[in-house]
Amino acid sequence: MMRQTELFERVQSYIPGADQELLDRAYVYAMHQHRHQTRTSGDPYFTHPLEVASIVTDLKLDQASVVAALLHDTIEDTDSTRAEIDAKFGKEIGELVQGLTKLKGIELVSKKTRQGENLRRLLIAIADDVRVLLVKLADRLHNMRTLHHVPPDKRERISQETMDLYAPLAGRMGMQSIREELEELSFQNLHPDAHALMHEKLAEMRERTRSLVEEIERTVVSDLAAADITATVKSRYKRPYSIFRKMDRNSVSFEQLSDLIGFRVIVERDEECYAALGVVHMRYRAVPERFKDYISTPKQNDYRSLHTTVIGPSNERVELQIRTHGMNEIAEQGIAAHSLYKDGIYNADDFENRAKSELLPESRAYAWLRRTVESLSDPDHPDDVMEQTRLELFHDQVFCFSPKGRLIALPRGSTAIDFAYAVHTDVGNSCSSAQINGRPAPAITQLKNGDEVNIVRGSHKVPPAAWENVVVTGKARAGIRRATREESIQRYSGMGEKILKSTFASGGKTFEPAKLEAVLPKLARPSVADALAAVGRGELPALDVMTAVFPDYRVERVGASTKPSGDGWFNMSGLSGAADFMFRLPGRRREKYAEAAEALSNAIPVVGASGKAVSMNEEIGAVPGDRIVGILKPGEGIVVYPIGAEALTEFEDLSDEWLDLRWDLAPQSNERFPAKIDVIAVNAPGTLARVSDIIGSADANITNLFMSPQDANLTRLVFGVEVWDLKHLSRLLRDIRVLDVVTTVERSMG
Known part of the structure; x- marks a missing residue:
């Protein structure tokens, strides 16, 4: 186990003025707080935060990050509090530790919800301070390195989560070395047989191609030197997981793959990258459509390099990446190697503003981070977070332009709708079609690299709900869901209020929104409007609201009459929810009852026709003058039937879904x-x-x-x-x- 002095020496090697007293206090405090805890391996728990701190020093992060690494589990796993961390180590470190702390003491609906909420909070914390991500990735990396000590089922779950979220997140932030190790460790746990096979095949390939690799290295270095370009050339083979994924995606065998051998050419200056590319293409024949310029158009994770594939000796396809030393550092360590980060700037907005003011290109990762956080900003629906984040993480890119020349990077497969939401949420909500390269095109058209996209907007403010199944980006999907959710709330909340007023009145109670607000936690609804809309859509039974507001209501119902009558029976004693007017009568008897019964005073007024919270049944319809009832169908709202409809027999056992209705049409109504x-x-x-x-x-x-x-x-x-x-x-x-x-x-x- 690393001693205090060793930790300080590691930090001091790149921060000459490091505060030894602060580091020592954090070391002793963390060791004391975790003193009674052990890991699954049997080792003292303190070895984990210490190893995380060691990884953080490998990234050469500031001492606040090192201290946060030592303390990152204290609030979550010990009796430490945020206030205590602030008092002992300062607010800056307290905020870092808080950002790394998972939710505690909150009963969430599902594991998916809990994971989504944790991820949403983590991403928001990252947007406030990017060091949270760096320490979190170091934490996950050490957990993965020691994952063989945990039970197989838990090992598989953690590996899948790492593969789905943390490895791609590291890649999005440009931290390629950490991404590759996380993928390798996850791959080993999820597919052990395939992992062993890939390593075996790669070992055979290395042995077979050793002389070829040495020849290419010598030739490229010699040709560059002849062109007065000082360069370092390093060979590398594709990683096992990258090969496995390509085999699976393209349904090919290992032997059918090409481009498994790669070379990294490191030069001194940006302009030498293009000069070196010319030298390489003079020596080896380039493969058409296999050249990518990420220097003039960097990736969203700040990655910059030239990529080309050539036909090398023995007709082997060989990929070359040409970059400078600075580009290589960014490619390997991402934001941890960022020049602005080294200047002590940690907030994403500060990065963006400073990069713009100094005309630096390394700001794309933070723009992506802010967009992602914006798409996950709805705390009331954490179930969507995991899905949206996967959508943002798992895609190659296409680069498109607005009519004014603005460059917008989108995942491959994105549509004009995704482009519209990338411009602005309001543009996406009102998008009706597009002009792509000057030609009219449907909004669902998939975009290609270099397309110029002009969004044609309509007067509507709510997009079609079906677009959610078409779009690719998390921002677009979140925008569509939010707009349709708000429209649904607006459509159904009024009807929900009428249903509750009717239900409460039939139970001798008065409905007041203030009473509903007080019981929202019991109903698992974030707002009164959400609860009202849920009642109107039939998702939340009115009886549940009644019993939440008046817990003794069930007692009041005891003794309610259930009076048989001939070959059927009916009950009008104020039953639950939508069943304040329940019938169990054959069609003829029900029709006779309809002719004789007077409208109840608390019946819900029906104003209009289909397309709203109230719609007519499709079988027989209903007309003003009919004695009508409503069936509350989840997701559809109220469906209106005349009381004599034979179709009502299928709902006779579903008492909570019945509502008594009455017509409420304007005298001059011209609706058929x-x-x-x-x-x-x-x-x-x-x-x-x-x-x-x-x-x-x-x-x-x-x-x-x-x-x-x-x-x-x-x-x-x-x-x-x-x-x-x-x-x-x-x-x-x-x-x-x-x-x-x-x-x-x-x-x-x-």
């Missing part, structure tokens, strides 16, 4: 409503025309027609019609009934 007419008529030429003419003459509208022969003489005609109200429908039935070709006519309720 759907109904069905069942006609038995003579099967003769002109019969359909005569019945249709009567319907048109009565100012009704035919929406559909079903015909079926009954026998040689009669045929059945079922019309879907739209009428003004029940009186209008009754007159229409009377007019059809007097036709001499009509045997029977009635309204269809089935």
Whole structure:
């Protein structure tokens, strides 16, 4: 175990003025707080934060980061508090340790929710101070190095999480060496057989290609020296996991792969990168479409280099990466090697502003980080975080331009919709189509490198919900979900309030939003509007709200009458939620009841038709004047049925889904409503025309027609019609009934 003096010497080697007293205090405090704890391996727990601190010193981070590494588990795993850390080591270190601390003492809905919330908080902490990420990656790296001590099921879960999130996150921040080690360790645990096979194949390949590699190194160094370019040339083979992923993605064998051998050419100055590229292409034939210039157009993680693939000796494909020493340091260590970071700037905004003011290109990683944090900024829906972050991490890039020349980097496969959301959320929400390279194109068109994209905006402010399945970026998906969620809340919250008022009134209570706000934690809803909308959508039973506000309501219900009546029964004693008006009557009995019953005073008013929180059933419709009830269907809202509808029999056992409704139309309403007419008529030429003419003459509208022969003489005609109200429908039935070709006519309720 590393001693205090050794730790100080490591820090002092790159920070001559390091504070030994601070480092010693942190060392002793962490060792004392973890003194009774051991790791799964049986080692003292303190060995873990000490090793994390060692990795942090390898990255040459400041002493505050080293201290945070020593203390990173104290708040989470000991009785230490944030206030105590602030008092002993200062607010700066306290904020770092807090940013590294997982959630504690909060019962979240699921493991996915808990992981998502932890990740969201971590990313937000990173945006405030990038050192949080550096220490977190060091923490995860040491945990992965010692993962063989934990049980297999936990080992697999941690490895998958590392592969899905932490390794790509390290890559996004440009820390390639840490990414590769995390991937290697995860690969070893997730696919041990494939891992062993890849290492075996690579060992054989190294032996077979040793002379080839040495020849290329000598040739490139000699050619560059002849061109007066001082360079270092290093060979490297693709990593086992990278090979495995390529084999899996392309469904090929190891022997079918090319570009497994690579060379890194390190030169002194930027302009020498392009000169060296020319020298290499003069020696070896370049592979078409295999050249990438990440110097003029850096990656989002600040990576800068020239990539080319050439045909080397023995017709082997060989990849070369050409970069300067500074570019190589950024490529390996990412933000840990950033020149601005070394100047003591840790906040992402400061990085961005300083980089712009000094015309430096190394600011893309922080712009990406802020965009990612913005897309994860909704604390009420942490379930989406894991998915959105994966969307942002796992994609190659395409580079597109706005009409004004703004460069926007997007994941490969992105659409014009993704581009619109990358410009601004409002632009995405109102996007209707696009012009790509001056030509009109659908909004769902996938973009290619170099496309110029002009977004055509419409008057709408809510995007189609189906776009969520089309877009690629987390920001676009989050924007669509947020907009549709807000629209849904606006649409359904009013109906939810009416349902609750009706339910509370039937129970002898008065609904007040303030009472609902007090019980939101019990209902697992973040706001009153969310709760009201959930009731309106049928996701939250009104009875649950009633019993949350009035816990003794169930006691009040004891003794409620359930009076049998003939061949069926009904109960109007103020039952739960939507079942304040529940029927169990055959169709005929229900129809008789509908004719006799008076509307309840607390019935919910129905104003309009489909497309809102209230919609008509598709089978038979309903018209003003009908005695109506509503069935509360989760995700659909209230579906209106006339009380005599045969379809209601399938809901007779679902008492919580029934609502009593009443019509509430304006006197001058010009809205038609759907109904069905069942006609038995003579099967003769002109019969359909005569019945249709009567319907048109009565100012009704035919929406559909079903015909079926009954026998040689009669045929059945079922019309879907739209009428003004029940009186209008009754007159229409009377007019059809007097036709001499009509045997029977009635309204269809089935």
